[in-house]
Amino acid sequence: MSKSVSEMSPTQQKLYRIIFGYESEHGKLFDLVLIITIMASVLAVILDSVASINEKWHGLLYILEWGFTVLFTLEYVLRLYCSPSTRGYAFSFFGLVDLFSILPTYIAFLWPGSVYLIVIRSMRVLRVFRILKLARYMGEANLLVRALLEARHKIFVFLYGLLILIIIFGSLMFLVEGQEHGFDNIPKSIYWAIVTITTVGYGDIAPQTAIGQFIAAAAMVVGYAIIAVPFGIISSEIWNVQQDQKGKKANWDALMACNNCGHVGHDRDAKYCHNCGVEMTK
Numbered sequence: 001m002s003k004s005v006s007e008m009s010p011t012q013q014k015l016y017r018i019i020f021g022y023e024s025e026h027g028k029l030f031d032l033v034l035i036i037t038i039m040a041s042v043l044a045v046i047l048d049s050v051a052s053i054n055e056k057w058h059g060l061l062y063i064l065e066w067g068f069t070v071l072f073t074l075e076y077v078l079r080l081y082c083s084p085s086t087r088g089y090a091f092s093f094f095g096l097v098d099l100f101s102i103l104p105t106y107i108a109f110l111w112p113g114s115v116y117l118i119v120i121r122s123m124r125v126l127r128v129f130r131i132l133k134l135a136r137y138m139g140e141a142n143l144l145v146r147a148l149l150e151a152r153h154k155i156f157v158f159l160y161g162l163l164i165l166i167i168i169f170g171s172l173m174f175l176v177e178g179q180e181h182g183f184d185n186i187p188k189s190i191y192w193a194i195v196t197i198t199t200v201g202y203g204d205i206a207p208q209t210a211i212g213q214f215i216a217a218a219a220m221v222v223g224y225a226i227i228a229v230p231f232g233i234i235s236s237e238i239w240n241v242q243q244d245q246k247g248k249k250a251n252w253d254a255l256m257a258c259n260n261c262g263h264v265g266h267d268r269d270a271k272y273c274h275n276c277g278v279e280m281t282k
Contacts, residue, residue, distance in 0.1 A: 008084065015082035019075075020276045034075070038101075041068040069105040076102060089277025147237040154233045162197075162226065169193040169219045173212060181208045197223035 021027035048061045083089035170190035177183040182205045258273040
């Protein structure tokens with residue numbers, strides 16, 4: 001159950017203004033330090049994956065990682081403590097990202113390789129949009145996501161047709177070239193077809209016969225021809241979403257901002273604020 005900031009204790013209100021706020025000097029400083037710490041943590045994990053650096057500095061990097069994890073765990077607990085809606089924040093986008101950014105270090109006790117999943121912390125830098133007043137770009141990201149969702153059926157049909165085409169080209173090359181030219185089986189021939197149609201062209205398998213080279217040329221031409229199809233589908237849906245937003249701009253503007261913290265960029269059907277977790281007022 002959510003509550004207003006005025007209903008919280010003085011300590012919670014003060015923490016809320018620092019941790020979730022971005023207008024005050026303390027709030028800006030907190031977010032800036034947080035982002036620098038996040039990037040330092042991600043950099044430490046990246047460096048630890050380099051064998052020469054790991055061999056020389058593994059002990060220091062290990063201590064730093066645990067230090068970062070403890071700090072982020074404390075921050076997550078404080079966010080839960082001072083959020084107007086603990087459940088709302090915990091299940092919000094940023095709440096889940098904050099949680100998943102600290103879990104890999106603890107999971108590493110059971111699965112050592114999972115420590116490198118800490119790079120998910122880089123997603124927390126999205127909070128910089130609030131500091132730099134770039135929340136409108138989150139709205140543009142929402143527009144792109146909506147367009148992709150609207151175009152999902154068309155994209156599925158396109159991918160299904162492409163899959164059939166790849167199977168046909170792969171099967172033809174298996175029949176024409178055969179094992180003596182590296183096309184050992186249909187799955188491997190399908191792999192060749194995918195590499196060719198996507199214009200990647202690794203060159204590890206290549207047709208040797210004239211007929212095979214003709215089929216390969218046809219696959220390359222088809223690959224160039226179909227590149228424009230998904231762009232056309234998505235562009236069309238983006239235009240449709242933009243027109244829909246213009247027609248409902250009054251309602252959209254009223255629903256984009258959280259009445260509690262002022263955070264913007266919410267979808268029209270959002271139930272909780274992405275920033276503070278309080279329930280959205282329709």
